[in-house]
Amino acid sequence: MITMEDIIREGHPALRQRAKKVEIPISQDVKDLGQEMMTFLVNSQDPELSEKYDLRAGVGLAAPQIDQGLRIAAVHIPDEYEDDSPIFSDVLINPIIKRQSVKKAALPTGEGCLSVDREVPGYVARSKRITIEYTDLNNQVQKVKLNDYSAVVVQHEIDHLNGIMFYDHINEEDPFYLDSDTELLEFED
Numbered sequence: 389m390i391t392m393e394d395i396i397r398e399g400h401p402a403l404r405q406r407a408k409k410v411e412i413p414i415s416q417d418v419k420d421l422g423q424e425m426m427t428f429l430v431n432s433q434d435p436e437l438s439e440k441y442d443l444r445a446g447v448g449l450a451a452p453q454i455d456q457g458l459r460i461a462a463v464h465i466p467d468e469y470e471d472d473s474p475i476f477s478d479v480l481i482n483p484i485i486k487r488q489s490v491k492k493a494a495l496p497t498g499e500g501c502l503s504v505d506r507e508v509p510g511y512v513a514r515s516k517r518i519t520i521e522y523t524d525l526n527n528q529v530q531k532v533k534l535n536d537y538s539a540v541v542v543q544h545e546i547d548h549l550n551g552i553m554f555y556d557h558i559n560e561e562d563p564f565y566l567d568s569d570t571e572l573l574e575f576e577d
């Protein structure tokens with residue numbers, strides 16, 4: 389199973405490389421990798437398992453973060469109200485952003501990263517609404533519209549497939565600069 393030891397940290401060159409497209413139909417190896425990545429997220433959100441294996445509560449994981457240079461990202465976004473029905477949960481193979489809103493959104497808390505062991509303060513402005521297309525683990529092409537928090541998570545993961553870290557988006561002069569078309573998302577903890 390994937391644990392924090394398998395997650396490479398900033399400074400590792402693999403985090404700055406562009407991941408390679410996955411051959412379709414996906415091989416069994418890719419299917420296993422995708423399932424393992426999803427299992428990590430589910431485990432990391434389980435009180436017992438996250439405690440037992442010292443896992444950070446993850447909502448997304450990209451293959452480059454476990455040193456696999458493939459365009460695969462797992463996303464598992466819990467619904468803070470109903471535990472058993474996540475807001476969005478899937479393994480994205482070769483995801484592409486087909487449409488994105490001009491309107492931007494940022495988390496009021498800023499962002500962190502499983503591959504970054506430090507706080508990097510500042511707003512990360514991302515498209516508030518996106519339409520993504522990807523292949524799922526059953527080789528089905530999916531077209532999904534996401535907004536707000538789900539859109540933030542997926543954009544954060546797709547960035548990893550392109551060697552981009554969240555802090556690359558933070559304004560150097562004023563980390564908490566917000567331009568007029570960026571809103572802070574409501575964020576109940």
Ligand SMILES: COc1ccccc1NC(=O)N[C@H](C(=O)N(CC(=O)NO)CC1CCCC1)C(C)(C)C
Nearest residue numbers: 433444445446447448449499500501502540541544
């Ligand atoms: C169950 O966990 C939650 C429930 C409700 C709100 C937030 C979370 N958890 C997270 O935001 N978790 C972050 C996360 O997984 N990521 C993913 C990552 O590093 N992918 O490479 C960072 C997030 C920052 C914004 C989008 C993803 C970490 C870096 C803090 C572990």
Ligand SMILES: [Zn+2]
Nearest residue numbers: 500501502503
């Ligand atoms: Zn990350």
